[in-house]
Amino acid sequence: NAFSKKKQRHVLRIHKAQYIPFKESLINLLKKPEVYESLNCPSRANIMTDLSTRSFCYQHPVFKLPDSLKIILFYDDIGIDNPLGTRTKSVGMFYWTLANLPRFVRSQDRCVFLLACIEKQHLKQYGFTIVLDDFFCTIEELQTHGIPVTINEKLHIFKGSLLLICGDILDLSQMHGFKCAFRLGRKPFFYCDVNQDTIRRINKGSECHLRKLEKYDKNCMAIDFANEREKARLQKKYGIISLSPFRKINNFDIFHQTGIDIMHALLEGICQRELKLLLKHIQQQKFANLSSLTSMIRNFQYGCNEPSPSDKFNLSSEDNEAKFRASASEMLSLFKYIPFIFHQSHLTELISASVGWHSFLLLREIISISLASEIDITSIEKLEELVTRYLITFDNAYGYVQRIPKHHLLVHFGEQMHRFGSLRFTSCMIFEKKHSFFKRIKYRNFRNIAFTLADRHQHYIASLMYTCSNAATSSFLYSGHQIKKVKELDSSAAKLHYLLDMEKNLYETNQVTLFGITYVVGEAVLINDSVFPIDPVFGKILTIIVQDKIVLLRLQLMQVIVFNQKLCVYEVRLLDSSVTKNVYELKHVWPVRLLKISNSLFASLFPYGRFYLTSNE
C-alpha cells in the first residue's frame, strides 16, 4: 500500500501529527527498477554537478562508497488559511529525497517525499524528537546492517545515512535545540561562532568558523548534569536548550551537515532588504516616485513561463521605507529583470553611478552563482570574492547597520559549496511549487490540518507511482518530455544533423519541455560553455526538431556587440548564419530571453554559474 500512514500514537492522543513511515517509503522507492538504475549517475570530471561529487562525501566513511544512500532531509513551513475565517495555521513539513538520484530528476517536486507534518504550535510544545524517532531508527539500520530490498527478483542490501538537513536557519536552530533569536541571542546563529558585536562586520568566510561538535557535546553534558539554577545559567551562556535530536545519528555533525537554504537566506531575506533600500534611494533622489516604480515593475513583459509580480504588487511608503510583498520566485524574476525595467524607463542613466546600484548588481551576481546548476572550482573562488566585495559595497551604500543577520550567512556560502556543491540543489525552492499546490485546495478538515495535508500529498505521490489497478508505473522518476503542436517533416530534413535517421519519422515543433525546462521558438540559448571573459555565443531558436528521444534546436547565431556593464547584460545582434544543436549538449541549460528595448537586442545570462562583473570599480 503506497499510502499507509502510521499515526504517532503518543502525539495523537492529545494533538495531531502525521508521519509517513520512512522505511516503507524508502523501500517502495528503491523497489522501482528505474530508481535503482539511476542511483549511480556518473558525473563529468571537474564540473561539480552534484552533491555526491563534493569534498564532504569523499572524506566520509559511509558516503564515500558510491552506492551508499545519501538522504537529504528538508524542513519548511506552510501557512494554511482557514476557509471559514482569517485564522492561519502554520504547519511544519518534513520532506526527504535521495542525493543519489540524477539532479534533474531530483529537481522535480515528485521526487521529494513527505516524511511528516505537524502544526507548528504542537511542534514547539512536544519537540522534534517525537516526530523524527522512527526516522532515526531507520537511519541507524541503514548505517549498521543495511536494508534489504528485492529488485527484479535479486536481493540488494542498501546502506547509507543522513547526508544533510536543509531549511531556514531559524527553524533549524530550533530543531537542533538552540535558543533561537536574531536579536536576543548572544550567538545569533547556532551554526557558527559569530556574535552580536561582529555579525555586521565580518566580510569573509575565513573570519568566521563553524562551531565544533566536541565543544558542543561538552556544553550539552554540562547542562544535563547541572542543577536547576545552574542549568538556566549555562543554557543562556551557551545558547543551548537541549541536545539536538540529530545527535542520535551516529557520526552526524549538526554543524557541518546543516545546509543554509538560499531561498530563505537570499530571496526571502537579503534580496528584500536590498531592493527596499534601492527603491528608497531612487525615491529620495527624486529619480522616480513609488507609484511610477510600481507601474514600471507591474507593466513589464515578463516571460510567459516565468513567475512575475502579480497585479497586486504595490510599493507603499511606511515609516520612511519602501514596502512591498513578493514571493521567492517573484523576487527572482525581479532581480533578473530590474536592469531591463530600469533601462526601459531611462532610470539606469540616473542611478548607474550610485553605489547602491553597484551593490544591487553584485548581489544579483551572487544569486546567479548560487542558483547555477553547474559550478567548478573557480565559481567557488569567485563567489567568495564576490561576497566580500558585495558586503563592503553594501556598507558604503547604506551603512553596515542596515545589514540584516542573514547577510552574515553569505560568508559561509563558499564553504558550503565546497562541501556539497551547487547551492541550488540544497534549496527549498522546490517547495514553493508543492506548497502552492497545498494552498490552492479548500480544506474541509481544518481542525486536523496535518492529516489533510499528508493525505493529499500521499495521494498525489501514489497516483504517480502506481496505476489505478495498483500496478507500478515504470515512468515515475520522469514522465517524459512534453512536446507541443507537432508538424511532420519531410525525410530530407534528416540531413540537418548526423544524429537524425532518414528512415524514421521526423517532427518540427515550437515548444518542448525537458525536465521542467521549457524551450520556445524565439528565445535563445547559450551555445558555447564560455569561460569568461571570452564572449558567449548565443543562438536564437528558429525551430525545434524531434525524432524519438532526439531533440535538436535550429539556431540563428547571434554576435555579442558589447557587454553592458551598467546593466550586466549583453547587447547582441542577429547574424545571417544558423546551426543545429543537440539540446543535451547545452552546457547552460536555461533558455535565455531576448529583450528588445529601443531597437537594441539584449540577452541576460541569469542565473549562470560564472562571474562576469569585472572587479575594477
Ligand SMILES: [Zn+2]
Ligand atoms: Zn559565521
